[in-house]
Amino acid sequence: MLGDDLVKSKVPALRQMLDVHDRYDASVIAVEEVLPELTSRYGVVKAKNYSNPCLVEGLVEKPAPGTAPSNLAILGRYVIKPEIFPILHQTPFGKNNELQITDGLNTLCKQSNVFALKLEGKWYTVGDKTEYLKTVLAFAVNRPELGDFDSFLKKLVESELK
Secondary structure (H helix, E strand, O other), X not given: XXXXXXXXXXXXXXXXXXXXXXXXXXXXXXXXXXXXXXXXXXXXXXXXXXXXXXXXXXXXXXXXXXXXXXXXXXXXEEEOOOOHHHHHHHOOOOHHHOOOHHHHHHHHHHHOOEXXXXXXXXXXXXXXXXXXXXXXXXXXXXXXXXXXXXXXXXXXXXXXXX
């Protein structure tokens, strides 16, 4: 799990993924559709078909604008079979001179099934200041221990719009 991605859902994200793992005895990557102009910010999946879940054919880490194989961005949730460890050990450092999980997963999906699952729920990323603030507010609004926080936000917005 990557710490800059959160999923708000009735059924926890990992539970959804483990259900697919158990059903297919395969590795599972969580994905979300993003606007095509945003694909260069994420790892992106190339799939055999675009059902849910779909069988992964390959992955591209932060593709150049206009070159992404799809608009399915990888969000930081993985259920990966242990076969990934020897693959990662042999995987050379990639983009930004870092060991990229997408490079290892590319090799894995040539050796065994890897599925991409579009999760039920809402994906939040905290990779920049604006998205971080949006995420905090989205999680805070319905927290009973924060009292009448949603009314506070409404009043704040109303006063700022005057």
